[in-house]
Amino acid sequence: MSKTIAKTTPKKDAKKSARSNTNVTTASFDNPLIFSRDQHPVSRKLLSPNALKVLYRLNKGGFDAYLVGGGVRDILLGFKPKDFDIATNATPDEIKELFRNCRLIGRRFRLAHIVFGREIIEVATFRGHHDNASEQEKSCKKTSKQSEDGMLLRDNIYGSIEEDAERRDFTINALYYSAKDFKVYDFANGVQDVNDKVIRLIGDPETRYREDPVRMLRAIRFATKLDMQISDDTKAPIKELSTLMANIPAARLFEEFLKMFIAGKAVANFEQLRSYNLFGYFFPAVEQALNDESDQQRFLLDFIMLAMENTDKRINNDQRVTPAFLFAAMLWYPLQKHIQQIKVTTQLTPQDIFFAALNEIMPEQQRSIAIPKRFQAVIKDIWILQDKLGRREGKRAFKTIEHPKFRAGYDFLLLRAQIEDTDELKELAHWWTDFQEVSNEARLQMIKGVKLPQGAKRRPAKKRRKPAAKPPEA
Structure with missing residues (x-):
């Protein structure tokens, strides 16, 4: 040197x-x-x-x-x-x-x-360069290996x-x-x-992206994180080569998801990923839904944008976040679409329909991003709580508020109420906000004031049995 x-x-x-x-x-x-x-x-x-x-x-x-x-x-x-x-x-x-x-x-x-x-x-x-591989192979050192697309599968030169x-x-x-x-x-x-403030690849951009397609994600991430611009020659091949992302293992895409969406720049990265046709490799069902003009999906973009803004704000304020919340938000409306499709074709109970839809959407998502089981469990809890939060009669409200993931489910409900803007959701969100702040006696009165679903009857309180009289002593 x-x-x-x-x-x-x-x-x-x-x-x-x-x-x-x-x-x-x-x-x-x-x-x-x-x-x-x-x-x-x-x-x-x-x-x-x-x-x-x-x-x-x-x-x-x-x-x-x-x-x-x-x-x-x-x-x-x-x-x-x-x-x-x-x-x-x-x-x-x-x-x-x-x-x-x-x-x-x-x-x-x-x-x-x-x-x-x-x-x-x-x-x-x-x-080192790949040309050195033969010499190092003779020295019993691992060599590089490339796929047909030019992607480096092993690189220890x-x-x-x-x-x-x-x-x-x-x-x-x-x-x-x-x-x-x-x-x-x-x-x-x-x-x-x-x-x-320029992001520029070293070498020929197409060759470098073929060696490792994740470099396309890194270019975007550095640009948003560091407030830089991607140079023209570096960004030019990204759309054309976006299909190379299909070769990235699901486990690695989970790591990239954390870097792109759980680092305080989720909104900016989301917009960039969509502009370069890369977002669909993270969430294919969401990308399909975003391109679907049906009424059922009209809230999706606003909902996930609000969830990402909320996540960015918390991270930038040094507050705790869980990736599960954003996964739950991304997949909520695609889940609802699955539920509606199953309702039309079967006579299952609402609970069975939910789990049938869950068993369809999660394996599909896992093929793109390998979500660890600990986060899958939280995603499921957040979704199940949306039903539980709507059932407030009797002791159900007290059991719901004691749920370990109540806060995440409640925050999710607040986002839904902001986006869907229905009187029912707004009332439910306000009710749970008040329910957390009042005394137990006031909570009992709130539960009594809940309007039951049409056709439902409030269960009468069970009468306590008097203990049987003891027989007289002999």
């Missing part, structure tokens, strides 16, 4: 200095731009102490090690970094020898996770830092910070793109 530093005059402001640096020359993989400590804002004070420990130990062990990607990028953007990924020339096995708290994961990309309590520092060995930078997805992620000399190494003009 070249150690030539761009000829610039250091300025007081580090970010301005980095900007002036990129105006002087252009980075390449053989000749990167190098920013000295007084030319960038990256400081050890901003890094996780555990990430520094990993960097120092790798350096002490005789290896090169760099903070790479998001951690460097976010500091340049003025954000507090959250990700502290490290790239090194040490192999996974060599990393494991240095750290007792290390575990190796992944088959497609073999990574080392260094565990410090709840914090995990991810360490990756420099990636190791190389130099220059090759690693070339293998990274976006220019803003090909930035490396060394704790040894405190310099930032820019291999793809990433600093300039950070300053220009």
Whole structure:
């Protein structure tokens, strides 16, 4: 790697200095731009102490090690970094020898996770080019493997830092910070793109998307998360290549769902995904329903938009959320469509109809996103509570409010009342709001005032039997 530093005059402001640096020359993989400590804002004070420990130990062990990607990028953007990924020339096995708290994961990309309590520092060995596979195969190292579409199924070819930078997805992620000399190494003009707020793929966009179609999602996610624009050449092939998303495993799409919809930018990501024909690979039934002009689906778009706005607001206010709530909102109206179709063709009870519809829609959704069972259970509870919240006579209201997922079901009801805007739903939402705030005596009076469904009769209170008289003693 070249150690030539761009000829610039250091300025007081580090970010301005980095900007002036990129105006002087252009980075390449053989000749990167190098920013000295007084030319960038990256400081050890901003890094996780555990990430520094990993960097120092790798350096002490005789290896090169760099903070790479998001951690460097976010500091340049003025954000507090959250990700502290490290790239090194040490192999996974060599990393494991240095750290007792290390575990190796992944088959497609073999990574080392260094565990410090709840914090995990991810360490990756420099990636090499596929042309090196034959040499490494002779050394008994795993090689790369591609599908017919060009998708990388396994990629454990190791190389130099220059090759690693070339293998990274976006220019803003090909930035490396060394704790040894405190310099930032820019291999793809990433600093300039950070300053220009541009998301740009490294290499030919079509080839890079074919290697890993999830890069299409990452381009969108970075653009919305960092308030950037996707460059024309990077976004041009996305619609045409959107069908490649069908090759992504359902388990990986669940992880991508969390990043796209449970990170405070759900609304923006939803709009972008739909504009690039990618949303349907997350929720095919929802996409079909959104394109359906039937009366039953007219509330769907407004409902899921409101649910996403609610989720974004809670996340951005540091409030807890569960992915199950958004899954329940996404699939609520498609579920209702299944229920109506079953009603027409069968004579089942409402409860049996609900479970029949559930058994149709959930397996269908699971083929796209592998929703863990713990979230499936909550989704089902939220939906079942919609029926329970409508049944308030006798002791039912007290049993419902004691349900472990009552709050989620109640919040879901409030969203429905806002969107469907019917007197019945509005009254029900107000009733449950009041019911939570009054005393038990007042609750009993509220239950007595509930109007029963047409034809239903209020059950008379059971008379308590008097205990049988004891026989006289002999």
